[in-house]
C-alpha cells in the first residue's frame with residue numbers, strides 16, 4: 001500500500017492515539033492534532049484515566065525512540081478556523097481521520113452550557129475542516145468518527161447509512177431515519193448531515209464510521225511500552241459500560257445496570273477500531289461519495305454484557321452480583337435491535353470477538369492500577385437526562401496527588417446531590 005500523508009485529529013484521545021500509532025507503524029506519514037481539551041475537561045470533572053498517560057511530546061518522542069518513526073505532533077483547536085485552513089493548506093493530506101470531538105453523552109446532558117459547548121465544538125470543528133478541504137485539498141479523504149447512537153433503536157433492521165424506501169409507488173435510496181439519544185449524539189448527526197451535504201455540493205469524499213462502543217486498551221503498538229498507553233475511562237461521565245463492569249468486578253462490587261438492562265448496542269475491540277480506520281483509509285471513498293460503514297463486530301444487551309463479566313469471574317471461583325439502578329437516561333430498555341455491519345467485513349476486517357480472555361485482561365489492567373480507582377466514580381450516575389446534573393461536583397485532584405484507597409467498602413465520601421438545570425445561565429461556547 002502506497003504511503004499516505006494522514007492527519008489524525010484528536011490524537012491525544014483514547015482512539016486517536018492508538019490509531020496514530022497503528023497508521024505510523026503501517027508506514028504512513030502521520031500528523032497528530034489535538035487541543036488537549038479533554039485533559040482540561042478531566043480536571044473540570046475531577047476524573048482521570050485509570051491508566052496514566054504521558055504528555056503528547058513524551059509519547060511521540062518515545063515512539064520515535066522505539067521505532068524510528070515520526071508522528072508530527074501539533075497542538076491545535078479544530079474550532080480555530082484559520083489554524084485548520086493553514087494546516088490543510090500546508091500539509092496537503094491524502095486523508096484526515098477526525099476523532100476530535102466532545103464524546104460523552106452525560107457531559108452533553110449536564111446543562112445548557114455543556115449541551116451548547118458540545119454542539120459548538122463538534123459541529124464548528126467539522127465545518128472548519130469541510131471548508132478548508134473545499135478550498136485547499138478537495139481530493140483528500142475525510143474519515144469521520146460518527147456513532148451507532150445516531151440511529152437510536154428503531155423497530156426495524158438498521159442499514160449502513162441508507163435505506164431504500166418505496167412511497168406512493170415511487171422509490172429512492174434515502175438517509176436512514178435517525179433518532180439520536182443525547183445532545184452529544186445529535187451533534188454527531190448534525191456532522192453527518194454537513195459532511196453528506198459537502199460531498200454532494202463540493203464533490204468532497206468522506207467515510208462516516210458509525211462506530212459502536214469500544215472496549216480494550218491494547219493494540220499491538222500500544223502494548224510495545226507502558227509509556228505508549230492510551231486512556232482508560234471508567235467514571236460516570238466518560239467511562240464506557242464494559243470498563244465500568246470490569247472495575248466493579250475487580251473491586252468485588254455489584255455490576256450496576258441502568259434500568260432493565262435490555263438496552264442493546266454494537267461493541268468492538270480497540271484492535272478492530274484501528275483496523276477499520278486503516279481499511280477505510282486504504283480503500284478511499286470516490287470523489288463526491290459520502291459513505292457510511294457501521295463499525296462494530298457484535299451486539300449485546302447491557303445485561304448480557306454484565307453476565308459475560310460475571311461468567312468470566314465465576315471461571316476463577318469468584319462470585320459477582322448484578323444490581324439494577326434507576327435509569328438516568330431516557331431510552332428503551334427492551335427493544336428490537338439488528339444493525340447491519342457488513343461493509344468493513346467485505347473490505348477484509350478480521351474481528352476480535354469479546355471473550356473471557358479480553359475481560360480478564362481488562363480486569364488485570366484494573367488490578368495493576370487499582371490505587372488510581374476512585375470508588376466515588378462507581379456510585380449512582382450524577383447526570384440525569386430529565387433533570388440535568390453536574391460534573392464538577394468535587395474539587396479535581398491534581399494528577400500527582402494520591403488517589404483515594406481502593407477496595408474500601410462502603411464508600412464513605414458524600415456525593416453532592418443532583419441539582420436541576422438552571423435555565424437562567426447563559427450558554428458559554430468556547
Ligand SMILES: NC(=O)c1ccc[n+]([C@@H]2O[C@H](COP(=O)([O-])OP(=O)(O)OC[C@H]3O[C@@H](n4cnc5c(N)ncnc54)[C@H](O)[C@@H]3O)[C@@H](O)[C@H]2O)c1
Pocket residue numbers: 009010011012013014015016033034035036037038039076077078079098099100101102103121125145146147148211212213214215231240
Ligand atoms: N470511545 C468510544 O467508545 C466511541 C464510540 C463511538 C464513537 N466514538 C467517537 O470517536 C471519537 C474519539 O473518541 P475517544 O473515545 O477517543 O474520545 P477522547 O475524548 O478520548 O478523545 C477525543 C480527543 O479529541 C480532542 N478534541 C476534542 N475537541 C477538540 C477540538 N475542538 N480541537 C482539537 N482537539 C479536540 C480531545 O482533546 C481528545 O484528546 C469521538 O468523536 C467519538 O465520538 C468513540
